[in-house]
Amino acid sequence: MQQWNAFYELINSDSKRFVILTHQNPDADAIGSSLGWKLYLQKKGHTATVIVPNECPSNLRWMPDYAEVITFDQNAQTVTQSKKLLQEADVICCLDFNALHRIKGLGSLAQSSTAIKILIDHHLEPEPFADFEFSDTTKAATAQYIWEIIKQMGDAELVDKPMAECLYAGIMTDTGSFRHGNTTPEVHLAVADLMRTGLNTNYVHRAIFDNNSLGRTRLLGYVLSEKLTWLPEYRTVYMTLSLEELKRFNSEIGDTEGIVNFGLSLENVVMSVLLIERRDEIKLSFRSVQDFSVRELANKYFSGGGHKNASGGRTSTSLPETVNLLLSILPEYQTQLLNVEK
Structure with missing residues (x-):
């Protein structure tokens, strides 16, 4: 007061x-x-x-x-x-x-x-x-x-x-x-x-x-058709974008915003992750449903944080190394991911 x-x-x-x-x-x-x-x-x-x-x-x-x-x-x-x-x-x-x-x-x-x-x-x-x-x-x-x-x-x-x-x-x-x-x-x-x-x-x-550039629309189509990996044993989807790919589609500030959410639209997916290569870091966006907390995962392994179902993180390693880190920690969360009622 x-x-x-x-x-x-x-x-x-x-x-x-x-x-x-x-x-x-x-x-x-x-x-x-x-x-x-x-x-x-x-x-x-x-x-x-x-x-x-x-x-x-x-x-x-x-x-x-x-x-x-x-x-x-x-x-x-x-x-x-x-x-x-x-x-x-x-x-x-x-x-x-x-x-x-x-x-x-x-x-x-x-x-x-x-x-x-x-x-x-x-x-x-x-x-x-x-x-x-x-x-x-x-x-x-x-x-x-x-x-x-x-x-x-x-x-x-x-x-x-x-x-x-x-x-x-x-x-x-x-x-x-x-x-x-x-x-x-x-x-x-x-x-x-x-x-x-x-x-x-x-x-x-x-x-x-409803104000997307042609480049962003094509980038979204490319990610969903070519860059999306589905891991049914972890009920997880992840997508990656390299600097070269961002340049190819003339990506601007904000063009990758919201792409990670498309992963959760798939049947039986509990967690969606988007990994983006920037000049000096790898940026990660995490989304989840129900009681699975991506905040805890992002904070523990990717120097990140945010909300329970929407968090971010980053690494200073390469994109392949960051993907490998993500894949290496998924077994730790497998039971939680499989038990979520979507």
Whole structure:
């Protein structure tokens, strides 16, 4: 209660300079929650700027006020601009991540800043760096949490259609279009409230999912037809993409987003894994159903984490070596995988 009262006074205080940060490789929840929060803070009389560590996928750039988002690593000018904003900020809001290393070069800048720090997130085990910490793993999305905080502030009437579009985008994607197990009654109630602003849910869905480039469409077809391996003895599917293959399909930021989910659409599959070769690491995306926790697996073997049914990881070895590591640990989880009721 004491934290909430101080937070309430901060948001309702005279104009302050806010900077909003979100994680590397921002997804719809990261961008949607950040822009929704930015628009809210502006309505409260504050100045607010969103800074992202790296470029956003093209299918998220339609969101209201996206044109004002600063991409930290875009060029020397944006690096200088970001540093200046963080140095001058009164408040830094950290959205949809729970550890400063997840924002790459922005992390040390945020850490050294004397600004008040606010964390709003729904991932497990947040690092203790914030002055105000709102961390709740029962929230399906940070965007849902943002809406509930605004509502608790008594400011629900300030949420308009542009804000609702941003927040709905985060909620919709982090629940897998309301298919995942994190789709609670509270999620539907939040969406119902947002729809009362005049929100067109069909528009948001099409803007994100029906806006693919020809290259991404062909890449998806290639992965599903040529790169998908089914391991029935482990009820697991895995897919791989090399740097060479990504170049062949002119892959852009965000083109691989969501591909891992297709593995779970197959009958009897409990876990789906996508392994992608990047310049300096192998990135892994894990998805699962029901009670099988990919978070535990990702954390134990791949320096990763996230949610029970949706996690990420990485290695510094080669793609073949990472595949071999994955295959070598599957026997450890075989009993769990075989016993899941799908």
